Amino acid sequence: MNEQASVSISLVGADLSGCNLQGAYLNGANMLSAKLENAKLIGVNFTGANLCKASLVKAELANANLNNTNLYQADLSETDLRGASLIGCNLGDVLMKDAMYDSSTRWPSGFDPDACGAKFYES
Secondary structure: OOOOOOOOOEOOOOEOOOOEOOOOEOOOOEOOOOEOOOOEOOOOEOOOOEOOOOEOOOOEOOOOEOOOOEOOOOEOOOOEOOOOEOOOOEOOOOEOOOOEEOOOOEOOOOOOHHHHOOEEOOO
16 A cells, blocks of 8 residues: 555554564554564654654664654664664654664754764665
């Protein structure tokens, strides 16, 4: 399904750890405090989703669209963010210890991933 409308789905507190959601369309989903640890989220569209306080530890978010997503107090430690787009995200108090990013990762203006513990990896 390639619809571009925002979905009205609530996954508040859902435990999706280890799930394969590769290519899923979760635009606008409410995933407050969701657990997505070790989840395969490659190419997922999270545009405008609420991932506030979500745990994405060791998730694979390569090439994911996280534009305008609320990631306030989210834990992205050891997450693969290579090729991901986070333009316009709320990254306040985000944890990124040892998260991986590369030259194709897109960040909000003025955001410093290294200051949050993320590590640059050349593809």
